[in-house]
Amino acid sequence: MSKQSRRTTLADVAQRAGVSKSAASMIMNDRPGSRLSADAVERVRAAAVELDYRPNPAARTLFRGTTRTIGFISDEVTLTRHASGLIGGALEVAKAHDHTVLISETGGGEGELAKAFETMIDHRVDGILIGLLGARLIDLPGSSTNVPVVVLNGRSSSDHPSVLPDEHAAGYAVAKRLVDAGHRHIGLVGDLPPEAVSDLRRSATIGLRFAGIAEAFAEAGIEPARVDIPEWEPGPGYEATKQLMARHPDVTAILTANDGVALGAYQVLGELGRRIPDDVSVISFDDEILAGFQRPGLTTARLPYSEIGALGASMILGEHALGHELVPMPLIERESLATLRS
Helix, strand or coil: CCCCCCCCCHHHHHHHHCCCCHHHHHHHHHHHHHHHHHHHHHHHHHHHHHCCCCHHHHHHHHHHHCCCEEEEEEEHHCCCCCCCHHHHHHHHHHHHCCCCCEEEECCCCHHHHHEEEEEECCCCCCCCCCCCCCCEEEECCCCCCCCCCCCCEEEEECCCCEEEEEEEHHCCCCHHHHHCCCCCCEEEEEEHHHHHHCCCCCCCCHHHHHHHHHHHHHHHCCEEEEECCCCHHHHHHHHHHHHHHHHCCCCCCCEEECHHHHHHHHHHHHHHCCCCCCCEEEHHHHCCCCHHHHCCCEEEECCCHHHHHHHHHHHCCCCCCCCEEEECCCEECCCCCCCCCC
């Protein structure tokens, strides 16, 4: 039986290149000293390739003081298709900087969050991203380490750096788009009770979205017809739109709180024989996958999950200053919005 081949060591590389082990270490860790010639650097790198040398991660950690890993702790993001862009954006930036991302899913449990946090600290990650499915205020476990923590799609009660979608600007842009298209008789489907809007632990962005909407309509002197809704889902959206159209059959446009509510609105308008956008325009928020498959396609402001994840990773890696950042929500124009003739 043949003996198992021995793993190539840094000493083997140094011997093949004709340099000291310390010199080979400096070169392989991208820290060549001024006394090392270009020829020595070239010989060491060539020897590493010839011998198929793979640096020891633990040794690199001790040498550099970093692990080149980022921790990503999710509540339910990994289980949700439309929010997985948070992870995708972080992975893309990490890969570009030769970092690995360790991912943990808590299912939203506070105890699980604390466990995941400690696990990441134990693995000596260079920073931790906390990714939230619903943008809200959360409590983070305390830590005596100096590891940077950034909250994605949310805020922390301890005021950690964060990245959120710019909901106020998006609310304003969506409402202004209707105004600029000539609409004055507008229905707003998706109003929530005041306590839901003000409860940051339920949502840190709902109030901002509606504040932007209100600002744009107030500037235009428009008071939309409003219908309350218990939750932003197709079923409640369907029932709310039925109420809207029964009370205000003259509306020329409907602004819905999100794409799920818009799906319910589409169904009602179809049942009433009202064509979209010829008779009634529809505009919304989030740009979930269903928005592009609606017929006609739904005009909606996109939640920039990938950009949020990428910016958070850039903060961890020092490519962007730590702080509280807002990412624009671009308006995705499709076929659900008509311009009224004056």
